[in-house]
Amino acid sequence: MTSTYITLFCVIFFGSQLDLQRVQGYTLMQHLAQQANSLQYGLNLAKKYNIRGSSARIAFSARTSSNLAYSSGNIVSFPYVITNQGYAFKNSKYFQAPHSGMYVFSWSIRTVSSGNKAYTSIRVNGSIKQQSYCYTGTSSYSDSCSTTVVLSLNKYDKVSIYSDSSSAYVAATYSSFAGWEL
Structure with missing residues (x-):
């Protein structure tokens, strides 16, 4: 019981003594309050500009x-x-931006067999942003085309890959679509 009173006395006495000590013209409590305000300002900026930790990527x-x-x-x-x-x-079928920001998108389309082609585009809310053209020509081989684009998106914008040709032939497991936040 006595040790509890001694601990409490030390906390009150030394705490009040620390508050009276000056650090660059401020009491310790004033200094800590300023640091707390600076941290809150930083958190508000991070929220305003959507700055998050790596776990939210x-x-x-x-x-x-x-x-x-x-x-x-x-x-x-x-x-x-x-x-x-x-x-x-x-x-x-589509990517929907969870928040405004800069995003990178890449897509690759593969066509196979003679004369097959694939005109494709990446669109944001239905509006074409970039196009790609893939054509096997007269050969019996396949052709792959890849395109990468950086887009500034608003929250809830939808990004998709569209066919822009009368018949875009997309080959099995060789065509892909990827995106990430910068």
């Missing part, structure tokens, strides 16, 4: 699973999801 990667032909204006589907950190890639 957004990234996805998905690929096709079978040979499909897409007519013009249709969204290319990437049903085999490899990574979906932050769960922003939805329904195998």
Whole structure:
């Protein structure tokens, strides 16, 4: 019991003594209050500009699973999801920005057999931002085309890969779509 009183006396006495001591013209309590205000200001800035820790990063990667032909204006589907950190890639077809920011997107389309082609584009809310063209020509071989783009997105913007040709032939497991936050 006596040790409790001694501890309490020391905390009150030395605490009040520390508060009376000056650190660069301020009492210790004033100095700590200023530090708390600075930390709060920093947290408010981080919230305003969407600055987060690495655990909140957004990234996805998905690929096709079978040979499909897409007519013009249709969204290319990437049903085999490899990574979906932050769960922003939805329904195998589109990425939805969870917050405003800069994002990188890359897609690769492979066509096979003679004369097959694939005009594709990346669109934000239906508006074309970048296009790609893949054509096997007269050979019996395949052709792969890749494109990467950096986009500034607003919260809830939707990003998809569209077919822009009358029949975009997309080959099995060789076509992919990926994106991540800068």
